[in-house]
Amino acid sequence: MSGKRIGSTLTVETLARVEGEGALRLRLEGGAVASVQLHIYEPPRFFEALLRGRRFDEAPDVTARICGICPVAYQMSAVHALESAFGVRVDGPIRELRRLLYCGEWIESHALHVYLLHAPDFLGYESAIHMAADHADLVQRGLRLKKIGNRVMTALAGREIHPINVRVGGFYRVPAASELAPLAEELKWARDAALETVRWVSGFPFPDFDRDYELVALRHPSEYPLCEGRIASSKGLDVAVSEYEEAFAEEHVPHSNALHSILRGRGAYHVGPLARFALNFDRLPSVAREAAREAGLGPGCRNPFRSIVVRAVETVFACEEALRIVSSYEPPDRPFADVEPRAAVGCGASEAPRGILYHRYRIGAGGLIEEAKIVPPTAQNLKTIENDLWQLVPRHLDLPREELALRCEQAIRNYDPCISCATHFLRLEVEE
Amino acid sequence: MPRAPSPRRNGRKPRLAVFKLASCDGCQLTLLDCEDELLAIAGRVEVAYFPEASRAMRRGPYDIALVEGSVTTPHDAERILGIRKSAGILVSLGACATAGGIQALRNFADVGAYVSAVYATPEYVTTLAQSTPVAQHVRVDFELRGCPIAKDQLLELLTALLAGRRPALPTGSVCQECKRRGAVCVMVARGTPCLGPVTQAGCGALCPAFDRGCFGCFGPMESPNAASLGARWEALGVARADVARAFRTFNAGAPAFRAASEAYEREADR
Structure with missing residues (x-):
């Protein structure tokens, strides 16, 4: 959308190519930035309230409806939180199938963002549809890659948006090995396409914009993290998921109309692909590590504009991991572990495509949810996004306002923000 | 039109x-x-x-x-x-x-x-x-x-x-899609509570194909008999409060589901 100059205020009325509805307000005074506000006008839907009184086993399907782009993330964080409450441990093939489902979502979501939402910024198009007029083959490759992610989710869980096969303890029905086998050929193509994607996007022009973030992601002893691990940071944080709320808080910032997540005593932090990659580079399969190195990308990358390259590298990982699971899969004896609800509290965190997604539930004796807390990744990144803009804008004050607006939008899109997710939990406040 | x-x-x-x-x-x-x-x-x-x-x-x-x-x-x-x-x-x-x-x-x-x-x-x-x-x-x-x-x-x-024509969209129930798909009825064969008989077709009877009862994503079909289905669920041992909640999800505001959930909520309180 065009940037309008109203006095000394630059306003991007509707942020495009993000999930959900938001706007950006910049106030400039005497050639300096006076305020940066990511204004969120997406209406709240009160999930934490409406979950109260629902039965525990409804949480995966209800919370999936927070986000049509990353429903598997909500389902996975929910089932892990509830299983931890009830002392259930899911392992073996069911655990593998969960990773496979999550890989499908990563492939779909990353391909969507890299090809349809973010690449047009670097190549100067309004959308991928406009881009297709000149680069039909590239857009087609992205769409096919995205489709294969969706195919994985559909084969395993019925459909790609709000899958129907996830339950606390496992799945309603698990596939026969022969049902997953046809995915292998497609995933091989997808892995090659993802490698091509890394080469393609690594050639984009990136501004020199390294930032000293505290990067936060799950870290697992042996795997690139999806559903399990401790919460670690690039500056020494290392806590269990159950300690999340002791380590992180939400606070009101005077220049903003939304509360932002902070690390207690330390401030803003950064979740998502860049953080996962930096903290878990050694957990990537060699094919993904080599692709990253070839793209000039190492675990020290702190340039958010390069997140598009990291997303491409993570897509290589997701294809490789999905291929590994599909090739070695043997069905479990039963599709799910039995779950006995009891009065308990449980937390879960998983790595949504956009970063850590935290759930906590308090369950009553009858199995009904008494309290729910959900912290989506975009709410955790909002403060960092605004901080990026504080740094970026002064460098470009000489640009025509239209171009400055585009730069700002691009910087916001670095985070693949999901405003639909974030809003349902943001404590909106009006600055008087 | x-x-x-x-x-x-x-x-x-x-x-x-x-x-x-x-x-x-x-x-x-x-x-x-x-x-x-x-x-x-x-x-x-x-x-x-x-x-x-x-x-x-x-x-x-x-x-x-x-x-x-x-x-x-x-x-x-x-x-x-x-x-x-x-x-x-x-x-x-x-x-x-x-x-x-x-x-x-x-x-x-x-x-x-x-x-x-x-x-x-x-x-x-x-x-x-x-x-x-x-x-x-x-x-x-x-x-x-x-x-x-x-x-x-x-x-x-x-x-x-x-x-320039009218789209052909189904108004029948998930049951019809389930039969066309050749899936076994989860409610008859296994006693799994299913909203398929009152839910509008459109998903291709996904849940029964995954050994799960329909949970009503497409809302009420044209002429749903929610009371009859609720009675069947009760016969399967589902508590009235649970029946009420089943009608009260993504299509809770659709008149037929709203009426059913409110009726079961009242009965659950008795």
Whole structure:
């Protein structure tokens, strides 16, 4: 959308190519930035309230409806939180199938963002549809890659948006090995396409914009993290998921109309692909590590504009991991572990495509949810996004306002923000 | 029948707009999930307004407006009036736009309590007491059900509108799709509670094919007998409070499901 100059205020009325509805307000005074506000006008839907009184086993399907782009993330964080409450441990093939489902979502979501939402910024198009007029083959490759992610989710869980096969303890029905086998050929193509994607996007022009973030992601002893691990940071944080709320808080910032997540005593932090990659580079399969190195990308990358390259590298990982699971899969004896609800509290965190997604539930004796807390990744990144803009804008004050607006939008899109997710939990406040 | 978008009359492509109210983005994502058809669709229409996909945001009028989400704020109640004025054909997409969505659970509660439960400073949150479907505010030409909508129904709708004909959308139950699919009835064979007999077709009977009872994503079919199904569930040992909750999910605001959930809630209290 065009940037309008109203006095000394630059306003991007509707942020495009993000999930959900938001706007950006910049106030400039005497050639300096006076305020940066990511204004969120997406209406709240009160999930934490409406979950109260629902039965525990409804949480995966209800919370999936927070986000049509990353429903598997909500389902996975929910089932892990509830299983931890009830002392259930899911392992073996069911655990593998969960990773496979999550890989499908990563492939779909990353391909969507890299090809349809973010690449047009670097190549100067309004959308991928406009881009297709000149680069039909590239857009087609992205769409096919995205489709294969969706195919994985559909084969395993019925459909790609709000899958129907996830339950606390496992799945309603698990596939026969022969049902997953046809995915292998497609995933091989997808892995090659993802490698091509890394080469393609690594050639984009990136501004020199390294930032000293505290990067936060799950870290697992042996795997690139999806559903399990401790919460670690690039500056020494290392806590269990159950300690999340002791380590992180939400606070009101005077220049903003939304509360932002902070690390207690330390401030803003950064979740998502860049953080996962930096903290878990050694957990990537060699094919993904080599692709990253070839793209000039190492675990020290702190340039958010390069997140598009990291997303491409993570897509290589997701294809490789999905291929590994599909090739070695043997069905479990039963599709799910039995779950006995009891009065308990449980937390879960998983790595949504956009970063850590935290759930906590308090369950009553009858199995009904008494309290729910959900912290989506975009709410955790909002403060960092605004901080990026504080740094970026002064460098470009000489640009025509239209171009400055585009730069700002691009910087916001670095985070693949999901405003639909974030809003349902943001404590909106009006600055008087 | 609303007027067709007449794709060729003025020598221009029909103008398509996609709007979002309170929702999860999933129904509009369904359009981007038409990976094989997306570029063909984009070749047949001018994508004039679709913020999730494009920075190009052209003013109306539009020939076809797809609206995702329910009305939950005074701002959106105003906005939908403007969208209606700008649109030749207005289509509601999905459970939020056609029934109020999962956020319509507030309709059965005190919205003030909801706001205080989630927000630290309730007085700053502007929201309506009810989450309502688009058709409660403006005339709607077509509705696609589902949470989310079905891709094949979206393609049928767009194809039909571009051809100037009425889209063929099912009004029967999930049971009919289940039988066509050759799936075993989970309720008869296994005693699994299933909303299939009262839920509108459209998903292809996904849940029974995955050994799960239907949970009502597509809302009530044309002539649902919810009381009879509820009695069957009770015979299977489902508590009345659980029956009430089963009718009260993504399509809780649809009249037939609303009536059923309220009846079972009253009975559960006895």
